[in-house]
Amino acid sequence: MIKPGKLSTAKILTANDLHSGGVVFATANGDWSSFISQALLSDNADTNEKLETCGQHAVERQLVVEPFFIDVTIENSLPRPVRFREQLRVNGPSVQTAFSKPAFREVA
Amino acid sequence: MYSYDTSDRQLVHNRAKQFRGQVARRISGALNEDEFRPLRLMNGLYLEMHAYMLRIAIPYGGLCAKQMHMLGDIADKYDRGYGHFTTRQNIQFNWLELDRVPELLVDLAKVNMHAIQSSGNCIRNVTADPYAGATADEIADPLPTAELIRQWSSLHPEFAFLPRKFKIAVTGANNDRAAIRVHDIGIQLVEDEAGSPGYKIFVGGGLGRTPMVGVVLCPFLPQDQLLAYLEAILRVYNLYGRRDNKYKARIKILTHELGIDNLRDQIEAEFQSTKDTAPATGPWLSRVKGNFQAPSFEKLPSGSKELDTLTANNSAFSRWVETNVRDHKVPGYAIANVSLKPIGGIAGDVTGEQMHKLAKLADRFSLSEIRVTKNQSLVLPHVKQSDLEYLWHALQLDGLGEANSGLISDVASCPGMDYCSLATARSIPISQQISRRFADPELQQKIGPVAIKISGCINACGHHHIGQIGILGLEKNGEEYYQIVLGGDDGEAAAIGKVSGHGFSKDDIVDAVERVIDTFLKLRTSGELFADAYRRIGIGPFKEALYETD
Numbered sequence: 288m289i290k291p292g293k294l295s296t297a298k299i300l301t302a303n304d305l306h307s308g309g310v311v312f313a314t315a316n317g318d319w320s321s322f323i324s325q326a327l328l329s330d331n332a333d334t335n336e337k338l339e340t341c342g343q344h345a346v347e348r349q350l351v352v353e354p355f356f357i358d359v360t361i362e363n364s365l366p367r368p369v370r371f372r373e374q375l376r377v378n379g380p381s382v383q384t385a386f387s388k389p390a391f392r393e394v395a
Numbered sequence: 396m397y398s399y400d401t402s403d404r405q406l407v408h409n410r411a412k413q414f415r416g417q418v419a420r421r422i423s424g425a426l427n428e429d430e431f432r433p434l435r436l437m438n439g440l441y442l443e444m445h446a447y448m449l450r451i452a453i454p455y456g457g458l459c460a461k462q463m464h465m466l467g468d469i470a471d472k473y474d475r476g477y478g479h480f481t482t483r484q485n486i487q488f489n490w491l492e493l494d495r496v497p498e499l500l501v502d503l504a505k506v507n508m509h510a511i512q513s514s515g516n517c518i519r520n521v522t523a524d525p526y527a528g529a530t531a532d533e534i535a536d537p538l539p540t541a542e543l544i545r546q547w548s549s550l551h552p553e554f555a556f557l558p559r560k561f562k563i564a565v566t567g568a569n570n571d572r573a574a575i576r577v578h579d580i581g582i583q584l585v586e587d588e589a590g591s592p593g594y595k596i597f598v599g600g601g602l603g604r605t606p607m608v609g610v611v612l613c614p615f616l617p618q619d620q621l622l623a624y625l626e627a628i629l630r631v632y633n634l635y636g637r638r639d640n641k642y643k644a645r646i647k648i649l650t651h652e653l654g655i656d657n658l659r660d661q662i663e664a665e666f667q668s669t670k671d672t673a674p675a676t677g678p679w680l681s682r683v684k685g686n687f688q689a690p691s692f693e694k695l696p697s698g699s700k701e702l703d704t705l706t707a708n709n710s711a712f713s714r715w716v717e718t719n720v721r722d723h724k725v726p727g728y729a730i731a732n733v734s735l736k737p738i739g740g741i742a743g744d745v746t747g748e749q750m751h752k753l754a755k756l757a758d759r760f761s762l763s764e765i766r767v768t769k770n771q772s773l774v775l776p777h778v779k780q781s782d783l784e785y786l787w788h789a790l791q792l793d794g795l796g797e798a799n800s801g802l803i804s805d806v807a808s809c810p811g812m813d814y815c816s817l818a819t820a821r822s823i824p825i826s827q828q829i830s831r832r833f834a835d836p837e838l839q840q841k842i843g844p845v846a847i848k849i850s851g852c853i854n855a856c857g858h859h860h861i862g863q864i865g866i867l868g869l870e871k872n873g874e875e876y877y878q879i880v881l882g883g884d885d886g887e888a889a890a891i892g893k894v895s896g897h898g899f900s901k902d903d904i905v906d907a908v909e910r911v912i913d914t915f916l917k918l919r920t921s922g923e924l925f926a927d928a929y930r931r932i933g934i935g936p937f938k939e940a941l942y943e944t945d
Contacts, residue, residue: 305422307492308446349424352442370873372812375821376444380813382741382823386445386475386490 296358299326299366300338301376302351310376310388311351313341319351321388323377326366328359396459396764397542398686399507406549407504410511414438415497422494437517439510440496443816447491450513451503455523455541455565456484456767460754463765465506467750473499478750480735480743482807482858483562484522484767485513489814511549516557518548518629524566524573525766528690529776531724533567535584535592539684540621541565544582546683547622547674554629558636559644561629562601569887574769576600576609576889577861579646580628585615592618598628598658599650602855606891607647610655612662618680620666623673627666631658690762690777695727699780714836715787715798729780731761733773733790734797734805738834739827742808743771752793760786769858769885770807770846772800802839803847803912804830807858811851811868812875818851820868820875821901825849828905833912842912845925846885861885863925864911865892866904877904879911881937882929893934895941907941914940 300313304321311319312326320326329335335356342354357373359366368374379387414434421431435441439450451466458466466486470478473495474488481487491499503509513520521544528536544563548554554561566573567584575581581597594616600609616624632646635653650658706713721730733753735743745753753773757765760782761775768774778786790796799805806829809815811822826849833839848862852869859865865880876898883892899907914937919928929937 303442306494308442310445346428347424349422352428371870371875372444375812379445380823381821382813382827 296369297328297330297361297366298335298356298358299323299328300342300354301326301357301373302342302345302354305349305352308352313338313345313354317341317344319345323366328361328366329356396457396688397538397683398688400686403546404504404507407507407509407511408501410438410509411497411500411504414500418493418497433515436514437511438496438500439513440491440493441514441816443489443814444812445814446489447493447496448487448489448814449491449496449499449510450481450485450487451508451510452513452520453485453508453767454545455521455527455538456525456769457523457538458765458767459506460758460763460765462506462508463750463754463757465502465508467747467754469499469502470745470747470750472502474747476748477744477746479741479810480745480767480771480773482769482771482809482856483520484525484769485520486767487810489810516559516561517555518551518557518561518563521545521548522562522564522573522578522769524568524571525768525774526572526721526730526776527567527766529723529725529728529730530568530570531722532570533584533724534586535567537565537567537573537582537584539680539687540582540584540594542687543622543676543680543683544625546679547625553626554633557629557633558638559641559646561632561646563625571885571887571889572768574858574861574885574889576887577602577606577858577885578609580625581609582621587615594618594621596624596628599647599655600889601645601647602858602860603645604642604853604855605645605648606855606860607651608889608891609647610650612655612659619675619677620670622676622679623670624662624666626673627662627669630665630669631661635661690764692725692728692762692777693779695725695779695781697726699727702780702783705784709784711798712784712787714840715796716783718798718802719800720783723777725777727780729778729783731775731778731783731786732768732800733775733795734799735772735795736799736805736830737794737797738799738804739831741823742806742826749793749795752789753795756786756789770805772805798836799839801844801846803833803842803845804839805846806830807846807848807862809850809852809857811849811857815851815856817854818868819853819870820851820877822849822851822857822866822868825866825868825877825901825904829908832905832909842916843922843924845912845915846883847908848883858885859883860891861889862892863929864908866908869898871898875901877901879904879907879941881911881934884926895934895938897942910940911937 564578577600596613597609598612766774806826808826812818850857861883880892
């Protein structure tokens, strides 16, 4: 059961990829992406429910582990987690910048 | 070093094979996460913030060069090129993929290593004095006893599901470098008045959210009764330890709630009723001792004129010898501490390339032996004094020659919120800032030995309670803040530090530490150590300095 969180704040659904363990986000087309820019933003009960279903299916299909909602704000058109812990999950360790993660998929 | 036999090797290979099957079933969906989690944890595999983390057991912190080479291979092949040595004398790899962990465990088994019992409510990896078998101040080498306990506790069917995790530490010296008084069971090798070998047993120590110093359970236990007595302790704990509240489940709580006399009576009764059927320590210990290959020391003269000349002529080398080198029990040899705390670096982190270089240095200079310390550094235990200068140069070239062992920049730190899913604040950046603030070698020498330890949450993996200056990272209203605890001690005068007062923001904590140090420098008597000054003047002057503007 995924906790829906408060409806008063915008949120996205995140989890860890079963295989890599990496942080992933539920997208608008029901997939999972490691780029927060592709996360589906929810600010209403219907989208929350859609995301919740997406999370449950992904768990059942052995794609992700323990999906949960996080509260976000929008900065420069990107979701930014409210809690510092989630900012670290999204950006990677603050102490090893070589391992930091981009928000966008790089275009070749 | 201990030579593993066929059954040891078979055990780790079988476990690797078994885990391959468990991972395959998880990936296929035959096991869901709730079913898989306890299985992966029994193999030391955690799912952390950014990836899977594997905690590999290093029994009593002892590695041979071949094993260090393998850890270097694993860092490069499976991780992102580095590993992290922990305060429990283990190593963690932070960037693993689930699918590849079984293959990693097979590689690890090739050098008799594994991750069994590095997690879960079982008897964890036994720890020991990193100078064991090398230091002049021990009455006997504690490693055979530590290995005996490793063998006895590995996959022990009765103790696989204890109320909570259980940690045992062993030392053979009065000078406690294994922190035995803050373990569930602490064991010190002692002799009775007739010179017969035995053990002094401490129980009920521990850190975490309820830190306690252990108390003496048995002042002298004859050597041949060790396993029977340990079984009695574990049985009483298994029976009476609380399972309704994990925060009250450690044996320290049972010790506190029953009282040591009552607990001792229960253990003694259990011991008397089971000692005849318990595993016999004597023959087992003899067998273990027989499998330890004694280091092949050369006959060398005491001291080294060459070393004296070199230290007199090279101040940087002299400083390293003074801070990082300790006396060895064998004439002509020395114990060399290898700091994994470069200024501004991450405590305990070593690259795969550095691991290979360390392995080569151990082969060449330390009879192939390496030890991991609870302070997240390494020790080359058997170095000829005449080789020290060459070793120092080599370590310098590899970024491992920092002359700060035991000094203020030698900060112990858990991974904190940069990696750990339990953490409430980051600890690594604070340790880096402290290291940079006090980087000046002259200043470090002036301050003298002081142990700073940082934890990123109340679980205390950074051992902040027993730091002379401890720092605990917490979260308040979404912000990181840091409490200072003062006066902790992990040695024979073990003490839990006292909280100084309210916490500091991440931007203020390093200034606060500096105020503590400034107060010490102002109030110390000539040559007085931080620990001694704290005991003499108490926490008052430090609190005044920390909160003078409040």
